[in-house]
Amino acid sequence: MSSAVESLGCRRALVLATPHQKADAEALSDRLGALSVGVFSGAVMHTPVEVTEKALKVVRDTEADCVVSLGGGSTTGLGKAIAYRTDLPQVVIPTTYAGSEVTPILGQTEGGRKTTVRNASILPEVVIYDPDLTLGLPVGMSVTSGLNAMAHAVEGLYARDRNPVSTLMALDGLRAFRDSLPVLVKSPEATEARAEALYGAWLCGTVLGTVGMALHHKICHTLGGSFDTPHAETHAVMLPHTAAFNAEAAEQELKAAAELFGGSIGGGLWDFAKSIGAPLSLKDFGLTEADLDRATNIATENPYWNPRPIDRASIRTLLQKAWEGVRPD
DSSP states (O other): OHHHHHHTTOSOEEEEOOGGGHHHHHHHHHHHGGGEEEEEOOOOTTOBHHHHHHHHHHHHHHTOSEEEEEESHHHHHHHHHHHHHHOOOEEEEEOSSOOGGGOSEEEEEETTEEEEEEOGGGSOSEEOOOGGGGTTSOHHHHHHHHHHHHHHHHHHHTOTTOOHHHHHHHHHHHHHHHHHHHHHHHOTTOHHHHHHHHHHHHHHHHHHHHSOOOHHHHHHHHHHHHHOOOHHHHHHHHHHHHHHHHTTTTHHHHHHHHHHTTTOHHHHHHHHHHHTTOOOOGGGGTOOHHHHHHHHHHHHSSOOOOSSOOOHHHHHHHHHHHHHTOOOO
16 A cells, blocks of 8 residues: 555555545554555545535645545545545545546536536546455445446447447446346355456446446436435436436447346346345435426436437436336336
């Protein structure tokens, strides 16, 4: 770990974490010794701008010259937000499978809306993958963060700017999670399966950082930014429904992925998610049917590209099915 910080020419690392992983971050700070200037353990989901501003004050007060992000997407997002504003180098140590550590994309929330920005300064300089560090990840979080990563791959398959390499990476990422997540559910200590899941995270995250996203990510950002739904769980619930929505319009692009899951991309992903105990309903996050009307308005207010044209009625129907948790056609 120390060599990673020193390789960047840095001597004053600020360790980032969520409140839940504060003890782990403090232990990492102790291992860094004189290379660490302390810990900021206030990272939360959806990277609220007000939390970033608190962290930036600590960066200034400690004169940190880099950040070390230990944890999942919340901590990685905070490190990216700091780097975007300061251009400080980042070392990321992922403990979940979302894959955001290999993208130059920052999603942040302000005023009840989540927006994204893409910039070279956001891409972390060093990523350290260690399956042993994911052994403490609860099975439920392993499942939802894996499905979150799989969503990047599915949308990458029909992206306008896709290419043969991104398509190969997306398909192998989906296969890696299809094979590893059921093993993790049965045997959480299976290190080889956790290594395979990290491989899938790297593949799917790289796809996210390479090509554009569409309907799925727009809806998930709407739900997370405006209704504060849990990030990975929202991706897990929405993925079968958004894939089914685009199944006919992107039939050829999704054909190989559908075959990985029994021949039906939407239904197959729903069956897979159910088999590994993933959440299946937006209702379980406290959303009401009235919330779905507002979510539909936000998700359709700015035109954006998607393989199948977007209209208010179809998006409202899609959200209704996801809210009820029914298997998509």
